[in-house]
Amino acid sequence: MREKCLFGPVQSRRLGRSLGINLTPFKTCSLDCAYCECGKTTHLTIERKEYIPVRDIVNELNAYSESGVFRSKPPSCMTFAGLGEPTLHSSFGVLAQYVKKTFPEQDLVLITNGTLFSLYPELYREVQPVDIILPSLDAGSGDIFQKIDRPHPSITLQSSIEGLIQLRQQYHGQIWLEIFIVEGINDNYSEIVLLRDAISRISPDRVQLNSLDRNPAEEWVAPTSPERLAEVADFLGAELLSKDCRNIQVDVLV
Numbered sequence: 001m002r003e004k005c006l007f008g009p010v011q012s013r014r015l016g017r018s019l020g021i022n023l024t025p026f027k028t029c030s031l032d033c034a035y036c037e038c039g040k041t042t043h044l045t046i047e048r049k050e051y052i053p054v055r056d057i058v059n060e061l062n063a064y065s066e067s068g069v070f071r072s073k074p075p076s077c078m079t080f081a082g083l084g085e086p087t088l089h090s091s092f093g094v095l096a097q098y099v100k101k102t103f104p105e106q107d108l109v110l111i112t113n114g115t116l117f118s119l120y121p122e123l124y125r126e127v128q129p130v131d132i133i134l135p136s137l138d139a140g141s142g143d144i145f146q147k148i149d150r151p152h153p154s155i156t157l158q159s160s161i162e163g164l165i166q167l168r169q170q171y172h173g174q175i176w177l178e179i180f181i182v183e184g185i186n187d188n189y190s191e192i193v194l195l196r197d198a199i200s201r202i203s204p205d206r207v208q209l210n211s212l213d214r215n216p217a218e219e220w221v222a223p224t225s226p227e228r229l230a231e232v233a234d235f236l237g238a239e240l241l242s243k244d245c246r247n248i249q250v251d252v253l254v
Contacts, residue, residue, distance in 0.1 A: 016075075016077065019075040019078050021057070021082065022081070022086075023084075024051045025084065028088060029043070029084045030044070030115045031115060033150065052089070054091050076106065077107040086110060092127075093123075096110075118160065119159070124167060132173060133176070134178055135164055136178045137178075137198060140186075145160075174206070176207075180209075207236055207238040208240075
């Protein structure tokens with residue numbers, strides 16, 4: 001059965017009214033994050049290929065651009081996201097250019113785990129049409145990275161961080177770095193010091209903290225208390241995304 005490529009628009013806490021663009025089959029990803037709301041990764045891979053035919057994606061985009069729904073209530077942004085890691089699609093660059101050309105009034109957004117930049121340097125060129133990139137970084141140490149994000153064997157925490165550092169140097173759009181806090185796992189002092197050092201090296205435009213508010217892939221992932229999130233956010237200089245903390249804002253230090 002053909003994969004559905006578009007979903008939404010949905011109201012996003014960060015992006016406003018966002019239309020999602022899915023580029024992979026269900027749970028095809030380079031990480032198997034313990035907190036993922038979509039469940040466990042069923043295809044852990046770093047292979048880039050045309051997982052969903054470009055023609056299918058383009059056909060859905062064209063139909064949406066010509067629809068009354070789009071004309072009457074256009075979204076604020078078009079967002080590469082969905083059921084897996086978008087940058088695994090080998091035609092990501094072509095699709096990014098096409099979406100930006102077809103929807104010039106909408107911000108083009110990429111939600112990514114950020115792990116493939118160091119493995120595929122061509123991605124730095126492919127993401128240039130994107131207005132906002134939202135990569136993730138959930139750990140400052142390799143052990144915690146393995147516990148929370150459970151990467152493909154080819155991926156290390158260091159390679160992920162170095163890839164994001166290079167992204168900052170080669171990409172001139174907005175980078176909003178997201179950190180998912182799992183209380184008792186990556187919120188201790190030594191870990192957040194390492195996270196703060198990584199943030200300083202990456203130099204994103206914004207840092208955003210998130211925590212569990214939907215069912216995770218693993219039952220041991222529990223919500224972090226608003227008080228603890230606020231403490232970590234203050235230390236890292238981050239904004240809070242969790243619904244219980246949305247009114248708490250601190251200045252970004254990076």
